[in-house]
Amino acid sequence: xxxxxxxxxxxxxxxxxxxxxxxxxxxxxxxxxxxxxxxxxxxxxxxxxxxxxxxxxxxxxxxxxxxxxxxxxxxxxxxxxxxxxxxxxxxxxxxxxxxxxxxxxxxxxxxxxxxxxxxxxxxxxxxxxxxxxxxxxxxxxxxxxxxxxxxxxxxxxxxxxxxxxxxxxxxxxxxxxxxxxxxxxxxxxxxxxxxxxxxxxxxxxxxxxxxxxxxxxxxxxxxxxxxxxxxxxxxxxxxxxxxxxxxxxxxxxxxx
Numbered sequence: 001x002x003x004x005x006x007x008x009x010x011x012x013x014x015x016x017x018x019x020x021x022x023x024x025x026x027x028x029x030x031x032x033x034x035x036x037x038x039x040x041x042x043x044x045x046x047x048x049x050x051x052x053x054x055x056x057x058x059x060x061x062x063x064x065x066x067x068x069x070x071x072x073x074x075x076x077x078x079x080x081x082x083x084x085x086x087x088x089x090x091x092x093x094x095x096x097x098x099x100x101x102x103x104x105x106x107x108x109x110x111x112x113x114x115x116x117x118x119x120x121x122x123x124x125x126x127x128x129x130x131x132x133x134x135x136x137x138x139x140x141x142x143x144x145x146x147x148x149x150x151x152x153x154x155x156x157x158x159x160x161x162x163x164x165x166x167x168x169x170x171x172x173x174x175x176x177x178x179x180x181x182x183x184x185x186x187x188x189x190x191x192x193x194x195x196x197x198x199x200x201x202x203x204x205x206x207x208x209x210x211x212x213x214x215x216x217x218x219x220x221x222x223x224x225x226x227x228x229x230x231x232x233x234x235x236x237x238x239x240x241x242x243x244x245x246x247x248x249x250x251x252x253x254x255x256x
Contacts, residue, residue, distance in 0.1 A: 009214045010187040011178060012222055013202070014134065014158075016062045016105060017193045019045035024194040031206055032056030033216040037105050039064065040094035041075035053100040058218035060134070061101040063094055063122075065109030067138070078112055084121050091125040102220050105134035105158075105191075106144075113142040123151035134158060134219060136191060154223045159185075162192035171201045175208065182214045187222050 014035045018024045019042030027036055028051055036052045037060035038045045049059050064077035073079070076094040078087055095101060104126055106113055113119060113135070123144075126133055132154040135144040148155035160178040163171055178190040192198045209216055 008186075009182040009212075010217045010222060011182045011209060011214050012156075012187070012189045012217050012219045013162075014060065014105065014189060014191045014219055015194055015198070016060070016107065016136075016191060018048055018062070019043065021194070023196055024048060026196065026199045027194045028052060028055055028057075030057075030199065030202055031216060033218060034202070035060055035219045037062040038098050038101075039074065039076070039107060040097040045098060049098045049100060058102055058220060059098065059100045060103045060105055060219065061094055061098045061131075062107045063091065063104055064107040065112035067108040067112075068110045071108060073108070078118065078122070080112065080115055080118060082118070087118055087121045088125045091122055092129070095125075095129050095131070101131065103132040103134060106136045106138065108138060109136065109142075110138040113144055114139055116143045116147065119143045119147040120150065123147045123153045126153050127151045132156065132220060132223065134189060156189055156219060156222055158191045159188045160190045162190050163195055163198045166195055166197040168197070168201065171198065172205070175201070175205060179208060179212050179214050183212065189219065189222070 012035060014037050015027050015030070016037035017039065018027060018036055019039035022044070024044055025048065028048070032055050035058040036049070038049045039062045053059050064073040066073065066077070066079040076090060076097070078090060082090065123133065133144060133148050134156045135142055135158065137158045145155060159181055160174055162174045162178070165171075175190070178188050182188040192202070206216070
């Protein structure tokens with residue numbers, strides 16, 4: 001694992017939601033230090049993971065998790081209706097579907113990540129496979145931190161979303177926000193998606209990093225060889241409608 005000086009400003013960019021669209025292939029043209037997070041059991045997922053790895057990208061598994069608004073999860077999704085065996089097997093099957101994955105982050109999950117017991121089972125599975133977890137922070141009530149710490153799974157957080165708004169001006173604002181936060185905090189995780197607008201923006205503007213003294217690194221470079229986070233400050237820069245609602249005791253009662 002590459003280690004960088006503690007004083008360096010490091011930015012990890014994760015492009016997730018990869019696997020369904022032919023246009024997703026464009027991520028392979030991005031800087032190889034950008035981390036690619038691939039959805040399991042998708043038409044292009046395994047192939048793009050293999051090609052991305054060959055190009056030098058760090059690969060992550062992007063696991064679908066139940067959201068508060070009930071959006072369709074797709075294959076490999078985790079819900080509160082699943083028992084321990086089902087959740088653990090689903091995670092293991094997903095890991096085996098995406099070769100070379102070093103870590104996992106959640107796709108959606110504003111409901112599921114609030115559930116302590118199911119998240120415990122997820123983390124136990126990740127520990128078994130020696131994978132790290134990046135909390136995409138789709139809810140401020142996520143139980144990922146406590147369950148990752150209990151299981152001994154290295155945990156990182158998303159600080160900035162790049163492309164909730166795909167207009168160039170909005171992308172530029174978020175990218176510069178990530179740069180500013182990296183300089184202030186020492187390191188930041190920025191999450192984007194394989195939209196043509198996002199890929200085009202990143203290809204044109206990576207020079208902003210070097211101009212600002214920020215180093216582009218893989219996600220796993222943000223923790224040391226012992227699995228300890230080099231530095232991490234959680235910023236709740238996420239959509240208000242995704243973080244404001246807390247799962248009630250009744251909603252969680254199936255498994256809690």
